[in-house]
Amino acid sequence: SVNIENLNTLSGLHPKPENVKFTYGTAGFRMKAELLDSVVFRTGILAALRSKKLDGKVIGCMITASHNPAQDNGVKLVDPMGEMLEGSWEAHVTALSNAETNEQLVDIIHSMVSSLKIDLTKPAKVVFGRDTRPSGEALAAAFVDGLKVLDAETTDYGIVTTPQLHYITRCLNTAGTPEAYGEPSAEGYYKKLAGAFKTLVDGKTKLSPLTLDCANGVGAPKFQEFVPFLGDSISVNIMNDDVENASKLNLNSGADYVKSNQRAPVGLKMVPQQRYASFDGDADRIVYYYQDDDSTFKLLDGDKIAGLAAMFIIDLVKAAGIDSISVGVVQTAYANGASTQYLRNTLNVPVSCVPTGVKHLHHEATKYDVGVYFEANGHGTVLFSPSALKTIHSAEGSSPAQAVAIRNLRAFSDVINQTVGDAFSDLLFVETILTQRQWTPKIWDQAYTDLPNRLVKVVVQDRSIFKTVDAERKLVEPAGLQDAIDAIVLKFRDGRSFVRPSGTEDVVRVYAEAATRPETDELAFRIAGLVF
Numbered sequence: 001s002v003n004i005e006n007l008n009t010l011s012g013l014h015p016k017p018e019n020v021k022f023t024y025g026t027a028g029f030r031m032k033a034e035l036l037d038s039v040v041f042r043t044g045i046l047a048a049l050r051s052k053k054l055d056g057k058v059i060g061c062m063i064t065a066s067h068n069p070a071q072d073n074g075v076k077l078v079d080p081m082g083e084m085l086e087g088s089w090e091a092h093v094t095a096l097s098n099a100e101t102n103e104q105l106v107d108i109i110h111s112m113v114s115s116l117k118i119d120l121t122k123p124a125k126v127v128f129g130r131d132t133r134p135s136g137e138a139l140a141a142a143f144v145d146g147l148k149v150l151d152a153e154t155t156d157y158g159i160v161t162t163p164q165l166h167y168i169t170r171c172l173n174t175a176g177t178p179e180a181y182g183e184p185s186a187e188g189y190y191k192k193l194a195g196a197f198k199t200l201v202d203g204k205t206k207l208s209p210l211t212l213d214c215a216n217g218v219g220a221p222k223f224q225e226f227v228p229f230l231g232d233s234i235s236v237n238i239m240n241d242d243v244e245n246a247s248k249l250n251l252n253s254g255a256d257y258v259k260s261n262q263r264a265p266v267g268l269k270m271v272p273q274q275r276y277a278s279f280d281g282d283a284d285r286i287v288y289y290y291q292d293d294d295s296t297f298k299l300l301d302g303d304k305i306a307g308l309a310a311m312f313i314i315d316l317v318k319a320a321g322i323d324s325i326s327v328g329v330v331q332t333a334y335a336n337g338a339s340t341q342y343l344r345n346t347l348n349v350p351v352s353c354v355p356t357g358v359k360h361l362h363h364e365a366t367k368y369d370v371g372v373y374f375e376a377n378g379h380g381t382v383l384f385s386p387s388a389l390k391t392i393h394s395a396e397g398s399s400p401a402q403a404v405a406i407r408n409l410r411a412f413s414d415v416i417n418q419t420v421g422d423a424f425s426d427l428l429f430v431e432t433i434l435t436q437r438q439w440t441p442k443i444w445d446q447a448y449t450d451l452p453n454r455l456v457k458v459v460v461q462d463r464s465i466f467k468t469v470d471a472e473r474k475l476v477e478p479a480g481l482q483d484a485i486d487a488i489v490l491k492f493r494d495g496r497s498f499v500r501p502s503g504t505e506d507v508v509r510v511y512a513e514a515a516t517r518p519e520t521d522e523l524a525f526r527i528a529g530l531v532f
């Protein structure tokens, strides 16, 4: 059983703040950093338990609060293949984090051990990393204390992007197997991605430089580190790369800012028809944008990236002569209606809609041979099923053109981080496609025209009374509200609107789209009025 004395001593160093209720949500625990010490300590205990439960498989932990301001931090766990912590364990880590006394903590651990049949004599291995937030170092130390409770073996990967930590976790767990994913280090990651990218753009005319806003986060030093591996295959001008000055993190910059405000980040003077991209604070999300000749700002968001990727893969699979491989796309209700139409009617691919949050999209995407998944906000990636990979790797092609397409498909599957949405990897595959086609951002944008849309936050007394079904597109509670919404939506051309409680903030979100900007604004306003 657990060494109680040891636990009491360590836990005493990380007391739980009073009157705070913690919840492991869509993106782990995330809040003001000063409240997180006990939570991160206990997350360490849980990570060790999870590793023991999985027979000593390596569990990952990332200390980050993504696009939140500098004073926040957070923690999330990574399962062995690089995916998010299994859903049923979210309740266990939530329970541990809320134990008020050491006795309760011990009780919860013991009841997990017995109900989940965890063999405590098994080894535990846990790796961790963090973003550039100043609070990260002390929280990492708290995490290590948690690991000590169960004598877990650990490696500190220091400052890394979230997707790098996911990648490393998968590499460690697959080393020496036929599914080996790569060398478990930042360098191994750079080599793998850069090697595949160079194959994909080999012999093509290089595009004009890309300007990359790194939100003054971990993406900046890490992309700098990446540049030598890419050599002269791409040119990127990095901006918003000040990680010394913590208060600048995500401030008026980054993917979330650009997507929400539909405008350039601070410090950027846009030039028409040039390419721009923004990472978020932990580099797991990206959006592109450009300025049109009439000075309008044009966003190329996760939906546009998904459309581009699906278009390219469908063509490549055809060119390779292996169109037995099916391609599907996964979106959420936030996907622009025009993007869904484009995917279904122009590309003729199946589209599924799932609730918000990367884990839901990721899970659904594994159902396709090649599953492209993106949230409109720029979280996403492309998953190749084991059987699709096998087909791609065993195909030979009966003409030189087919052989080239097969080689490209293989490299494409390597340039894409299969563990989680990854801004570096997404950037490289977008750049691959634009380079292969010699497309400007404007040409990419012409696939379809976004319907005007509006997202409104409504502060309500109790967001837990809002219950949704149908991938969050319909409300079942409060009773009658959905009928009222439907009656209003009907009056708007191309109208669509839904209401869902946020998973990360104490608000309800209202999304609306319609044929024109004024109609969209009116629709959003009227639906918000119903919720308020």
Ligand code: 16G
Pocket (backbone or CB within 6 Å): 026, 027, 356, 357, 358, 359, 375, 377, 379, 501, 502, 503, 504, 505, 509
């Ligand atoms: C989290 C999710 C993100 C989602 C957002 C929705 C992950 C890694 N992150 O940040 O995918 O878009 O929550 O927030 O899953 P909301 O529930 O407040 O609208």
